[in-house]
Amino acid sequence: xxxxxxxxxxxxxxxxxxxxxxxxxxxxxxxxxxxxxxxxxxxxxxxxxxxxxxxxxxxxxxxxxxxxxxxxxxxxxxxxxxxxxxxxxxxxxxxxxxxxxxxxxxxxxxxxxxxxxxxxxxxxxxxxxxxxxxxxxxxxxxxxxxxxxxxxxxxxxxxxxxxxxxxxxxxxxxxxxxxxxxxxxxxxxxxxxxxxxxxxxxxxxxxxxxxxxxxxxxxxxxxxxxxxxxxxxxxxxxxxxxxxxxxxxxxxxxxxxxxxxxxxxxxxxxxxxxxxxxxxxxxxxxxxxxxxxxxxxxxxxxxxxxxxxxxxxxxxxxxxxxxxxxxxxx
Amino acid sequence: xxxxxxxxxxxxxxxxxxxxxxxxxxxxxxxxxxxxxxxxxxxxxxxxxxxxxxxxxxxxxxxxxxxxxxxxxxxxxxxxxxxxxxxxxxxxxxxxxxxxxxxxxxxxxxxxxxxxxxxxxxxxxxxxxxxxxxxxxxxxxxxxxxxxxxxxxxxxxxxxxxxxxxxxxxxxxxxxxxxxxxxxxxxxxxxxxxxxxxxxxxxxxxxxxxxxxxxxxxxxxxxxxxxxxxxxxxxxxxxxxxxxxxxxxxxxxxxxxx
Numbered sequence: 176x177x178x179x180x181x182x183x184x185x186x187x188x189x190x191x192x193x194x195x196x197x198x199x200x201x202x203x204x205x206x207x208x209x210x211x212x213x214x215x216x217x218x219x220x221x222x223x224x225x226x227x228x229x230x231x232x233x234x235x236x237x238x239x240x241x242x243x244x245x246x247x248x249x250x251x252x253x254x255x256x257x258x259x260x261x262x263x264x265x266x267x268x269x270x271x272x273x274x275x276x277x278x279x280x281x282x283x284x285x286x287x288x289x290x291x292x293x294x295x296x297x298x299x300x301x302x303x304x305x306x307x308x309x310x311x312x313x314x315x316x317x318x319x320x321x322x323x324x325x326x327x328x329x330x331x332x333x334x335x336x337x338x339x340x341x342x343x344x345x346x347x348x349x350x351x352x353x354x355x356x357x358x359x360x361x362x363x364x365x366x367x368x369x370x371x372x373x374x375x376x377x378x379x380x381x382x383x384x385x386x387x388x389x390x391x392x393x394x395x396x397x398x399x400x401x402x403x404x405x406x407x408x409x410x411x412x413x414x415x416x417x418x419x420x421x422x423x424x425x426x427x428x429x430x431x432x433x434x435x436x437x438x439x440x441x442x443x444x445x446x447x448x449x450x451x452x453x454x455x456x457x458x459x460x461x462x463x464x465x466x467x468x469x470x471x472x473x474x475x476x477x478x479x480x481x482x483x484x485x486x487x488x489x490x491x492x493x494x495x496x497x498x499x500x501x502x503x504x505x
Numbered sequence: 506x507x508x509x510x511x512x513x514x515x516x517x518x519x520x521x522x523x524x525x526x527x528x529x530x531x532x533x534x535x536x537x538x539x540x541x542x543x544x545x546x547x548x549x550x551x552x553x554x555x556x557x558x559x560x561x562x563x564x565x566x567x568x569x570x571x572x573x574x575x576x577x578x579x580x581x582x583x584x585x586x587x588x589x590x591x592x593x594x595x596x597x598x599x600x601x602x603x604x605x606x607x608x609x610x611x612x613x614x615x616x617x618x619x620x621x622x623x624x625x626x627x628x629x630x631x632x633x634x635x636x637x638x639x640x641x642x643x644x645x646x647x648x649x650x651x652x653x654x655x656x657x658x659x660x661x662x663x664x665x666x667x668x669x670x671x672x673x674x675x676x677x678x679x680x681x682x683x684x685x686x687x688x689x690x691x692x693x694x695x696x697x698x699x700x701x702x703x704x705x706x707x708x709x710x711x712x713x714x715x716x717x718x719x720x721x722x723x724x725x726x727x728x729x730x731x732x733x734x735x736x737x738x739x740x741x742x743x744x745x746x747x748x749x750x751x752x753x754x755x756x757x758x759x760x761x762x763x
Binding site for chain 1: 558560579580581582584585589590591592596597598599600601605608609610612613615617618619620621622623624625627628667671
């Protein structure tokens with residue numbers, strides 16, 4: 176304690192890991208408390224939007240940050256979750272929202288399995304291009320398909336009653352449901368990252384040929400990661416549709432795939448809270464700027480922030496903070 | 506007849522767009538030997554390596570493991586048979602600790618590697634075995650250090666520990682001493698000798714002093730074909746090898762003493 180040395184002994188390593196775990200736990204509790212009381216200070220619909228996009232970004236981060244796979248087509252999964260849930264809830268008034276969301280998520284999982292199986296055969300930029308091409312196919316499919324409302328999208332999706340009991344037209348009730356969904360999604364991602372599967376995934380990200388030479392069928396692991404990520408992105412999309420009672424083409428557009436990359440990179444790829452911070456920042460800026468005279472410049476401003484981030488702090492906001500903490504509290 | 510060889514190739518050939526990198530190579534590797542593959546740059550050593558471990562598909566020819574053809578198997582299946590390779594540049598998982606590096610090799614046996622719903626703690630029973638392996642290569646003191654922070658020589662030792670975790674029957678080492686200082690070379694040579702007990706080792710090596718100290722049998726490749734085969738004394742005496750290998754007669758002997 177008195178003289179901290181830089182040599183890393185096993186004891187120091189373990190102590191450091193334990194301290195990091197404790198910090199992380201404290202931060203989680205603080206954030207959850209904040210999320211529970213947040214509707215007292217902020218407009219619940221805005222908070223729900225942040226949470227939906229945060230879940231979307233966390234799902235994307237699972238793939239890029241922990242499997243090293245850059246998908247440029249995640250909008251397809253967000254939109255699929257949204258459209259399927261929106262269509263079901265609009266067409267079958269008896270259906271409860273949680274069932275609609277589950278089916279929407281399952282649809283994204285199925286689509287993820289299909290796209291993943293095709294895309295993981297290629298690496299790096301080719302992987303990204305394949306996902307983009309497939310997502311564009313979905314975009315045009317959703318324009319043409321009869322159940323999506325084409326350019327107009329699906330409007331007036333009923334929120335309904337959760338389990339047939341809790342009326343979700345109340346924004347506060349809706350908020351806590353969204354928070355619960357987010358926490359579940361976030362927990363799944365955390366567990367995945369810190370699981371035996373997560374270890375292999377990390378190994379593949381670090382050195383793929385070596386993972387092969389240890390006997391791992393790396394494509395199968397990548398596929399599972401891809402499907403998990405797609406499913407959680409679908410869950411985010413499905414939830415968003417229930418919140419806004421709307422499923423639109425914006426979600427399927429490649430802009431959306433780009434936006435989630437932006438959120439993740441600005442927040443900090445491969446970090447626990449990075450995508451959360453990134454999503455919060457981007458959604459806040461979009462909302463604030465849309466109301467200001469700078470409304471038409473949203474994309475330009477976001478682009479400038481992105482460039483600034485990439486140039487000055489590459490590991491993102493949270494990555495940069497982590498580095499500072501590590502330097503000062505060794 | 507071929508049963509006595511643990512690994513064998515017959516007419517192994519690999520062409521890249523008309524350029525034949527490996528041309529009809531017949532290798533016979535005896536169980537328990539340390540076998541070296543040497544040759545000048547561009548002789549096709551690493552290509553042979555990649556063919557043997559299925560990182561490249563052969564154009565023609567067969568590969569046999571204990572007499573059974575493995576030519577059509579995939580790279581990860583080869584590893585499961587017990588043929589485990591290393592790489593020319595040290596292949597470690599940088600942002601994982603030394604212990605995790607070894608453990609990730611051990612954990613496949615648990616059969617829970619797809620279980621994304623299980624805690625990492627379910628891997629802790631493997632820690633003891635991982636520590637033993639780290640001790641074996643002299644890395645116990647850095648078990649919890651991130652691998653990127655380790656010096657090069659220790660990364661290579663970690664790679665050996667990770668390979669040993671799979672209990673391979675055949676270890677394929679691609680230039681294990683490349684880029685190392687003399688002290689590290691000695692350490693790795695001692696390590697290879699120690700871990701080769703009860704195993705077969707096939708290594709690509711440039712450092713002829715290492716080859717002369719370690720290897721039971723040597724195959725010399727030149728321009729993708731086998732030029733000579735035998736023990737160190739007979740191979741280094743072969744005039745064809747002397748000419749092809751270093752261009753001048755003296756250098757083989759010189760190299761051996763450095």
